[in-house]
Amino acid sequence: MTMPGQKMYIVTTPDLIQAIQKQPKALAFPPIEAKFASKICGSTEDAHKILMKNVNGDDGDWGLSMEAYAGMRAALSAGPGLDDMNRVMIQNIAASLDSLKPSPGSRTKIELAKWLRQSVTAATTNSVYGPHNPFKDLAVADAFWQFESNLMALLVGILPSLTAHKGLAGRAKVVKAFEHYFRTDGHKQASILMKNRYETSAKNGVSVEDIARFEVGGAVAILVNTAPAVFWMLLLAYSHPGLVDELRRDIGEMMTEKTSNGDTIRSLDITSLKTSCPLLTSTFQEVLRYRSMGTSVRQVMEDTILDSKWLLKKDCMIQMPSRVIHKDKSIWGSDVDKFNPRRFMKDEPQKTQSGRRPNATAFRAFGGGTTLCPGRHFATNEILAVVTMFIMRYDMKPTAGEWSLPTTQNTNVATVVMEPDTDVEVELSTRDGFEEGQWAFDLKDSGMVFAVVAEDRAE
Numbered sequence: 146m147t148m149p150g151q152k153m154y155i156v157t158t159p160d161l162i163q164a165i166q167k168q169p170k171a172l173a174f175p176p177i178e179a180k181f182a183s184k185i186c187g188s189t190e191d192a193h194k195i196l197m198k199n200v201n202g203d204d205g206d207w208g209l210s211m212e213a214y215a216g217m218r219a220a221l222s223a224g225p226g227l228d229d230m231n232r233v234m235i236q237n238i239a240a241s242l243d244s245l246k247p248s249p250g251s252r253t254k255i256e257l258a259k260w261l262r263q264s265v266t267a268a269t270t271n272s273v274y275g276p277h278n279p280f281k282d283l284a285v286a287d288a289f290w291q292f293e294s295n296l297m298a299l300l301v302g303i304l305p306s307l308t309a310h311k312g313l314a315g316r317a318k319v320v321k322a323f324e325h326y327f328r329t330d331g332h333k334q335a336s337i338l339m340k341n342r343y344e345t346s347a348k349n350g351v352s353v354e355d356i357a358r359f360e361v362g363g364a365v366a367i368l369v370n371t372a373p374a375v376f377w378m379l380l381l382a383y384s385h386p387g388l389v390d391e392l393r394r395d396i397g398e399m400m401t402e403k404t405s406n407g408d409t410i411r412s413l414d415i416t417s418l419k420t421s422c423p424l425l426t427s428t429f430q431e432v433l434r435y436r437s438m439g440t441s442v443r444q445v446m447e448d449t450i451l452d453s454k455w456l457l458k459k460d461c462m463i464q465m466p467s468r469v470i471h472k473d474k475s476i477w478g479s480d481v482d483k484f485n486p487r488r489f490m491k492d493e494p495q496k497t498q499s500g501r502r503p504n505a506t507a508f509r510a511f512g513g514g515t516t517l518c519p520g521r522h523f524a525t526n527e528i529l530a531v532v533t534m535f536i537m538r539y540d541m542k543p544t545a546g547e548w549s550l551p552t553t554q555n556t557n558v559a560t561v562v563m564e565p566d567t568d569v570e571v572e573l574s575t576r577d578g579f580e581e582g583q584w585a586f587d588l589k590d591s592g593m594v595f596a597v598v599a600e601d602r603a604e
């Protein structure tokens with residue numbers, strides 16, 4: 146495809162995408178990210194120059210770009226850093242779900258997307274930024290979402306002061322809050338992810354002001370996809386006939402109960418849920434297949450022959466839209482347009498021509514190759530934590546009477562999981578038989594990795 150001033154290759158088959166991902170130096174992502182970072186974050190020319198030094202790692206694994214990737218990956222892989230984040234997250238989620246409990250005989254009314262955004266933003270940012278989390282100030286959290294809703298206008302970059310003035314004002318507020326956070330050493334009590342990110346930038350000579358600006362981009366990566374993923378998973382679970390009942394049965398088998406001082410404490414262990422509830426994990430993957438629309442991009446750094454067949458010319462762009470692959474009948478079968486919560490279960494008969502399950506590389510919600518989402522394990526835990534405890538504790542009905550899925554036309558450019566255009570007002574009541582007692586999460590055997598993408602099977 147030829148766009149004005151730029152030739153673009155659109156790649157829509159998993160095999161070719163695998164071939165592209167195997168050549169990260171010739172078909173690269175970091176130079177594109179660096180180009181957009183200053184537009185999104187508003188960082189200075191000095192910071193941009195630092196980021197561009199050895200941006201693609203051609204001269205070795207040094208420099209801000211390469212060290213930042215390595216630092217993020219290390220902090221978000223199974224280990225003590227991720228465990229610490231998960232522990233804060235599950236406590237926050239359990240407390241949020243407590244706050245929904247209606248008084249006896251009544252119901253709690255919420256706007257589902259709004260409530261999830263607030264709860265997930267608080268749980269995620271407390272996990273990443275620690276006790277001095279700037280998002281604890283709700284005005285800062287609101288400013289961030291104001292900025293997020295204007296991202297497209299900022300990226301297009303035509304007179305942003307007119308087209309994206311609210312976004313610019315929101316960003317300025319968040320940057321100021323981050324600057325204060327770093328200057329008062331808030332990051333020193335934060336997650337390993339945050340410490341790594343700060344130290345990598347400082348070591349490479351980035352000023353505190355620009356570290357604060359870059360962190361706005363970091364916040365986009367950690368925040369924008371999880372809440373919409375939970376939103377769709379809850380909406381699809383409650384509206385799909387019989388699904389909530391089946392999930393409750395499976396999750397119930399994993400739930401443990403004990404009595405302490407006459408009070409019942411019910412616990413859900415995230416690791417057991419991931420290993421022993423195949424319908425739950427299949428629903429999770431299917432929600433992401435059905436509701437994600439991210440596009441991985443690469444820049445062609447030198448003329449490259451792909452798959453002994455295709456000549457990719459230097460300086461062109463490559464786009465790999467996941468939505469096209471997730472909606473491809475030849476990959477997923479004749480029911481591709483349907484939400485089938487059992488699709489990813491091992492013994493589910495497949496509607497593909499061969500009758501076999503699609504290759505795992507066709508699941509693209511977390512991207513792949515060197516840019517594979519490093520936060521996928523944390524995101525999986527967070528989404529499953531909210532969804533399982535929500536389902537076990539509450540019945541949910543739409544106040545409109547019937548379930549309907551909102552449209553998603555205004556989904557943001559930086560967002561992988563579609564964002565609903567309108568909210569869904571729901572009424573919650575406590576499930577019969579679960580009115581009393583307390584709820585908690587466990588996190589045993591946290592080193593066990595649930596293979597959400599093909600790369601996790603190979604690890």
Ligand code: HEM
Pocket residue numbers: 178217366367368370371374437439440441442509510511512513514516517518519520521523524561562
């Ligand atoms: C449902 C939730 C999520 C989805 C679907 C998702 C998906 C993605 C995708 C598709 C990419 C880019 C991959 C590519 O271009 O090939 C990405 C990058 C990234 N994600 Fe996620 N993500 C989610 C949640 C999270 C969470 C919770 C975190 C952190 C706690 C996180 C951290 C990151 C980071 C740090 C990057 C790299 C950004 C960069 O290149 O600078 N993600 N994610």
